[in-house]
Amino acid sequence: MKDPLGFLRRCYARYGDVFTLREIGFGTEVMVSSPALLKELFTGPPEVLHAGEANERIFGSITGTQSSFILEEQAHLRRRRLLLPSFHGDRMHEYGDTMRRQTEKAVASWPLREEFALHPEMQSITLHVILHAVFGLGQAANDSTLEHLLTRTANEAVASMLLILPPLQRDLGRWSPWGRLLHLIHQMDEALLAEIARRRREGAKPEQRDILSLLLQARYENGEGLSDGELHDELVTLLMAGHETTGTSLTWAMECILSHPEVEQRLRAELDDVLGDEQLGHEHLTRLEYLDAVIKESIRYRPIMPTGGARLVKRPFSLGGYELPPGVWVINALSVVHHRSDLYPEPDVFRPERFLGRRVDPYEWTPFGGGVRRCLGMAFALYEMKVVLATVLRSARLELARSPVKARRRGFFIAPENGLPVRVLSRLRRAGDVPGTQEVATGGAPARSEDTMGWGA
Template sequence: MPAIPGTKTPFWRRAPKLILRPLDYFEDHYRRYGPVFQVGEKPLSIYVADPAVIQGIFQADAAQFHIPPQSPGGGLTFLLGDQSLLLLDGARHRRHRRLLMPPFHGDRMRTYGQVIGTLTEQVMASWRPGIAFNVRAAMQEITLRVILKAVFGLGDGDRYDRLRYLLSTLLEGLGTPFSAFFIFFPRLQQDWGPMSPWGKFVRIKAEIDALIYAEIGDRRQHPQPNSSDILSLMISARDEQGEPLSDGELHDELMTLLVAGHETTASALTWALYWAHWLPDVGKRLHQELDTLGQTVDPLSYASLPYLTAVCQETLRIYPVAPTTGIRIVSQPMTVAGYEFSAGSVLFLNIYLVHHREDLYPEPNTFRPERFLERQYSPAEYLPFGGGHRSCIGSAFALMEMKLVLATILRHWQLELPEGLRHPLKPVRRGLTLAPPGNLRLMPLAQRVAQPQALPLG
């Protein structure tokens, strides 16, 4: 069995390029070593961009893998806490996953769909013809309002206003390439006072924690059995032994939903709006499809539109917000599709490289939604939300939110990119994720009125 090719260059020498130019980092290794390659020595990290191997990993027993034990402040515990679904393993991971799944399926989605449309319209109400707006800031405002309403049931009040402000400030502070060094090198997490970068973060995070615990306490004292928000459902949920989630578990899962559900969707929406205006044919076809719905529309009717769905899928393909899935550590030696992985190997399934394979996606650097109308991809070929037993539980919610926000904006406004934008945009590092440049702007020209027509989509 052939050895896995790669490099033994130590992490501290590889890290600057991984942090500051991640796509170049992945592409350079792919060209040099192929779709499965290893880096470092202890621990040995293996990047996988071979769908056959990924399929084998997704189908393997969950006991074949584990994630590293979380130390206080290490990894993402400083942001999410050590009881986040993203950081749990084994039985605790299965328990939390079972308790958190129900709010993201079934009739709940219809309720959230109405909320998403209404909150998008609220943000759009401040737009004025001839006055450009920052796209990322607007999308963050929408997704944050959606999360606070859908997760907490909050739509106004002092606690809502304070959480909005603090979360925006916190995530903006963590949204720079420089901030990624705090994540990759936890020893940099030093509190040198309220004016130091980490000191600011610590104090903002402490106030957010206090607000979340206060909201949990209020809900426990005053239950809302008929409420559809996720916090109410999480508080009432019980495991197989009849036990609820503790306050600490609730807090950490709420932080996970706030961070993962807000930041990632805002980035994806920013990209989608960019592509719809950078490529006029894409925007034209979207408008034509949306106009077939007429004047009065149930927001959830957007979810079934094929070209809108394809645009969102292609947005998540060409520049996935997360370039790799979460860490999987091999618990015992295993062989998958001709590759042998030793115990202790750290596996990263590389979403970006899979999505840019020429054999799967001809002209992979071209934004072409039609590819998703022409063929169906397997979970190992298209994996923006990961896969297997650690797939994102909010994937259906995120995709629905993308479609509803994008459709609502395009139905209501005619927008254009600034004239000075002459070259295609490239992703930049934003903490652990990749995002569009933060200075992208769009100019509202006029409000639109739907023009009813039929659009052949065959």
């Protein structure tokens, strides 16, 4: 519980590519950390290897049981196909503008030269982005109760230690920790179902481009749509899966950048080169290759989860010559994979160049799991990380307030200790205000332009 990364790496050093853990409350877990075995795991038959049951045991009490996260086999594939258009590359253009604006707003509110924790700030950006992209919230006046409850659930439930401690999941009424969490989830459920009912009553509006609106209109091949319960579970899943993960990854990426001045310098040079005096837009993002490499390397170097992508064996399954009986969990030990010296020479060195000009092997770099269950929001998360990091770097200079930075458990996730304290050294005038990027010594919010050009919205 306390040092999952160190523990898994010590097990790997002692036992090799595959080893078994027997954990109280979690059963028998086979940890896998070689690309060849991960390929077998991720391409294994979905009727033999169930991913939904693995997800349900951690997040089922929040998401419900009718979402793509929890469904299995044909029902899962059918649902995934229905959701995919919302996560298609083209849709990212529409979310990009919100991502940039939310980041600019956050940076403008950061104090000059005073220490503050960056992690909650990044979480707040990703939360607002997801609330806007998924629910269309943040614009209409009647959102407040729903927004408040979704925000509280996202902040209080997803990172709760209780989720990974099944023996403590006892509902002893509203004053017990688990009972309180269930009560909050129940309140959120009611508000969300009321919103779904309202949207159904009012019908589709062309200006509503959020994922809820798309899913309300989505139809399976037989013409059937999603029921209220299915819609609810899918939306909660997107909120849960898409906010803490990306917010924590962004915080670690900033930690990597700020503790490597040569990397920051090269990133700033690339941004100046690609953007010049223009405002960040969709057309710039594919050209920010070094930023892309920094993101991939930070995800490798600083995993937000010790493992990711688990499967429950339903029928005898052979993996790398081992016969696994039903009831065993098989798990992608990604924090080990990403620190193997045969795949990543000098794995404890942060070196974005590893990812420059190279196609990523899906079984060597596995932060988003794999196969038919690979993270649905991968493109969304990587896009958001690019937009947020580019915007922060263009808007301010920051420094770490304390180093070295230690990793700490935050529920299921691994986050920087004390939320990563940082200081803003100076704000930078945004391109478009004046030719070139300039430092503003006395602070003041970066000027923002209201136009959405470049995002193709």
